[in-house]
Amino acid sequence: MISDEVMARIREEMASYNGSGVSVLETAEGSPEYTEIVDGAEKLLRELMNIPQSYKILFLPGGADMQYSAIPMNLLSEHKCADYIISGQRSKAASLEAKKYGDIAVAASSAGASPAFSTVPETKRSDFRPDADYVHICFNNIVYGTKFHYIPDTGSIPLVADMSAFLLSEPIDVSRFSLIYANAECGIGAPGLTIVIVREDLISAAHKDYPSAMDYKLLINGENSAATAPVWSIYVAKLVFEWISSLGGLEEMKRRNERKASFIYDYLDNQSYYTAPVDKKCRSMMNVVFVTGDASLDKKFAKEASEAGFANVGGHGSVGGMCASIYNAMPAEGVEKLVEFMKKFALENPKLEA
Amino acid sequence: MISDEVMARIREEMASYNGSGVSVLETAEGSPEYTEIVDGAEKLLRELMNIPQSYKILFLPGGADMQYSAIPMNLLSEHKCADYIISGQRSKAASLEAKKYGDIAVAASSAGASPAFSTVPETKRSDFRPDADYVHICFNNIVYGTKFHYIPDTGSIPLVADMSAFLLSEPIDVSRFSLIYANAECGIGAPGLTIVIVREDLISAAHKDYPSAMDYKLLINGENSAATAPVWSIYVAKLVFEWISSLGGLEEMKRRNERKASFIYDYLDNQSYYTAPVDKKCRSMMNVVFVTGDASLDKKFAKEASEAGFANVGGHGSVGGMCASIYNAMPAEGVEKLVEFMKKFALENPKLEA
Numbered sequence: 230m231i232s233d234e235v236m237a238r239i240r241e242e243m244a245s246y247n248g249s250g251v252s253v254l255e256t257a258e259g260s261p262e263y264t265e266i267v268d269g270a271e272k273l274l275r276e277l278m279n280i281p282q283s284y285k286i287l288f289l290p291g292g293a294d295m296q297y298s299a300i301p302m303n304l305l306s307e308h309k310c311a312d313y314i315i316s317g318q319r320s321k322a323a324s325l326e327a328k329k330y331g332d333i334a335v336a337a338s339s340a341g342a343s344p345a346f347s348t349v350p351e352t353k354r355s356d357f358r359p360d361a362d363y364v365h366i367c368f369n370n371i372v373y374g375t376k377f378h379y380i381p382d383t384g385s386i387p388l389v390a391d392m393s394a395f396l397l398s399e400p401i402d403v404s405r406f407s408l409i410y411a412n413a414e415c416g417i418g419a420p421g422l423t424i425v426i427v428r429e430d431l432i433s434a435a436h437k438d439y440p441s442a443m444d445y446k447l448l449i450n451g452e453n454s455a456a457t458a459p460v461w462s463i464y465v466a467k468l469v470f471e472w473i474s475s476l477g478g479l480e481e482m483k484r485r486n487e488r489k490a491s492f493i494y495d496y497l498d499n500q501s502y503y504t505a506p507v508d509k510k511c512r513s514m515m516n517v518v519f520v521t522g523d524a525s526l527d528k529k530f531a532k533e534a535s536e537a538g539f540a541n542v543g544g545h546g547s548v549g550g551m552c553a554s555i556y557n558a559m560p561a562e563g564v565e566k567l568v569e570f571m572k573k574f575a576l577e578n579p580k581l582e583a
Numbered sequence: 584m585i586s587d588e589v590m591a592r593i594r595e596e597m598a599s600y601n602g603s604g605v606s607v608l609e610t611a612e613g614s615p616e617y618t619e620i621v622d623g624a625e626k627l628l629r630e631l632m633n634i635p636q637s638y639k640i641l642f643l644p645g646g647a648d649m650q651y652s653a654i655p656m657n658l659l660s661e662h663k664c665a666d667y668i669i670s671g672q673r674s675k676a677a678s679l680e681a682k683k684y685g686d687i688a689v690a691a692s693s694a695g696a697s698p699a700f701s702t703v704p705e706t707k708r709s710d711f712r713p714d715a716d717y718v719h720i721c722f723n724n725i726v727y728g729t730k731f732h733y734i735p736d737t738g739s740i741p742l743v744a745d746m747s748a749f750l751l752s753e754p755i756d757v758s759r760f761s762l763i764y765a766n767a768e769c770g771i772g773a774p775g776l777t778i779v780i781v782r783e784d785l786i787s788a789a790h791k792d793y794p795s796a797m798d799y800k801l802l803i804n805g806e807n808s809a810a811t812a813p814v815w816s817i818y819v820a821k822l823v824f825e826w827i828s829s830l831g832g833l834e835e836m837k838r839r840n841e842r843k844a845s846f847i848y849d850y851l852d853n854q855s856y857y858t859a860p861v862d863k864k865c866r867s868m869m870n871v872v873f874v875t876g877d878a879s880l881d882k883k884f885a886k887e888a889s890e891a892g893f894a895n896v897g898g899h900g901s902v903g904g905m906c907a908s909i910y911n912a913m914p915a916e917g918v919e920k921l922v923e924f925m926k927k928f929a930l931e932n933p934k935l936e937a
Contacts, residue, residue, distance in 0.1 A: 230609055236598065239608075243594050250892065254593075254774060254819070255584055257895045290775050291644040291796060298794035329792050420608060420813035421644050421775040438683050440652035440797065442645060459774035462813075465608070538604065541611045 231418040232558040235468045246464075253464045263460050270463050273470035277478055278396075280403050280426060285449050287425040288466070290458040293319075293393045293412035296423060297326035299443040300389060300408065303432060304363050305331045312336035312361045314381065316349045317370035319391060324365070334358060339375075346373040348508035352381045363387040363407065369395035371415070372545040374518030374552060378511045380405045387431060394515050396424065397473060398557060399483035407431055413462070416515065416556050417469050422462035473557065482557055489555050489564045490514040496568045502575035506550075520550035523580060527551060530574055539567055585772040586912040589822045600818075607818045617814050624817050627824035631832055632750075634757050634780060639803050641779040642820070644812045647673075647747045647766035650777060651680035653797040654743060654762065657786060658717050659685045666690035666715045668735065670703045671724035673745060678719070688712060693729075700727040702862035706735045717741040717761065723749035725769070726899040728872030728906060732865045734759050741785060748869050750778065751827060752911060753837035761785055767816070770869065770910050771823050776816035827911065836911055843909050843918045844868040850922050856929035860904075874904035877934060881905060884928055893921055 231239075246253045249262055256262045271286050280286065289295070300323075305311060309331030313324035315338035327333045336357050337350035349370070357364050364383045368390045369376045376395065380402070381388060387407030395401075396411040403409065403426065413422040425445075432445045441447055448457075473482060494512060497505040503519045505512075521527050527550050531543030534551075544550040555564055585593075600607045603616055610616045625640050634640065643649070654677075659665060663685030667678035669692035681687045690711050691704035703724070711718050718737045722744045723730045730749065734756070735742060741761030749755075750765040757763065757780065767776040779799075786799045795801055802811075827836060848866060851859040857873045859866075875881050881904050885897030888905075898904040909918055 231606065236606060236608075240594055240597050243597065244590065251894055252585065252590060254590075254772065255894070260895070290646070290649075295644075295794070295796045298796065302794075326795055329794075414813065418608065420815040440649070440656075440683075440794065441680055442649045442652065443794065459768065459816075461774040540605055540609070541614070 230556050230558040235472050238468050256460050266464050270467035284426050285429050287448050288458045288463050289423045293423050296410045297323040301327040301330040302439045303445045306362050312357050312364045314366045317346045317373045320367035344506050347506045349375050349377050349511045354382050354384050357383055361386050363389045365389045367391040369513050371516045374507045374513045374516045375511045376513040398486050398515055400479040419462045419466035422458045486514045492564050493517045517553045584910050584912040589826050592822050610814050620818050624821035638780050639783050641802050642812045642817050643777045647777050650764045651677040655681040655684040656793045657799045660716050666711050666718045668720045671700045671727045674721035698860050701860045703729050703731050703865045708736050708738050715740050717743045719743045721745040723867050725870045728861045728867045728870045729865045730867040752840050754833040773816045773820035776812045840868045846918050847871045871907045
């Protein structure tokens, strides 16, 4: 979802970027407009997230999934071992991809929770192998509606986090992580863009046998500019960064997102028609999951919600139920209308007593 | 560059795609709009290029450079050997990347031409190793302004061609190639999209140790939909396919492009201020390279051309000179104006006699 303000700007500049007479879609690599967009986006992101200078920011093409391979390729050392915390299907997919390149262990998993992945695993430092090259977590789990309510203590082991659908929704202490990556498509709205924020000292050398497009060393040095995301995607991201900044930055985003999420969760906690299956302490502020307890009613809800203009409320096939994604761009009124719709649906579709 | 017609459509549908009330930028994977865009784009491309059913079409994220790794990963057999024809820096970069994965030989090269790469190598079947898994060529060489004027005869060895900046500029017999790939950014105008057209029987199995995002088998089976290009990019490509189709398809594109290219080449051949260094039989219709013979005049030309509204006419740093890119979307008047500018510049900047 993209905010109305950002969308208006995109439409305006589609014909002529910043008075240049050339559309952003036609901006050539290396032109002054190109440099202004890429450098400007990086500077804004660094300010918004308070990213230390010792971290590099990469704007890469493709989905976050491409980093499932790039991360082990770049971070595994000679002895090749890393620990993964499994909190949903994305972290599982990341660990399976990493297994192609090294000795990957599951340090903790919430697969056994009831329902599965309705909470995130609690961990302590001793859960991790002391010689692990890194520990990987998925910070926000979209389809399960969970979020890490704590930052795992990995001691001196670098912590790597997939922050897709979480990045820029609230402040986060970047210095607690060695590498943060996020698909900028869902939460930020920039198509085809993955953001990687990586501690530079972690990347020591280019790798002889890895694809150049996945080699952080080449990417950081700008030796593989062809592997940079299209300027169009970076342009949309930059507009979103400016918009967040103009509203007051990540503290203000957090305040707004907490208010929106509370509005739905408060309703869910004070009725009995819907169930919110997620462990309260790790509820996601971005993705609110709820079920009616009846698969056919869930289906009916998703269909009618879609017809009423609530796009993509249906839960993911593998999990079922509903998942309301209330990203930064969703206004408070959108959430209020959704709760109204939920109330109306509950009244109109009484459940048969078991 | 994007045609005015396509740009108008993009602006119109930016707020609401096809009356859906949702911007294309916000189209979710798996929605009816998503399916319509992706399937529609594939169908149109298959019609335009007359692609046999035995070929699969992939819409992938990232630049064509990512396929420099994916191609050897997917096409090299157990004995791992392939031949590359070197006709410029892109084919050279592709061969260097491939060397990470197998025994790569240079079957022919025009590096020794004068000036370097001002022609494409002539080849015969005996230039290729009989046990090569494939032969790779770069069909159109942007910075050198050359195009293959023939399709190499590789016998039963699969022929792989990078057709970036050439695809859709004229008809091509797809059945002569086993794999065609192209960055859709320069010639077609779809940011962040690479098109891969591959003979399905060539792709036998998923590879255990390759990144999933580069595994054609998984991509063809749709088992890695996360690795598909963003729907936004496919949407822009689909609009361009529709536009080409409405004008009369690739035969008509060829007629227009020949007319535009002839207009510049005819001028170049009938004056003495500029030199067109490219071997006449392999002149590119998309990228017209010319030089004044004086590096400082070349620089002045590029600067003044840019100020006069001719974007990106400056040649690439490594080659120098000028490169006029006259893709499908460039109207005939654009070429006429450029020639007027060239005439004016020649008059205003007389060269000192040596």
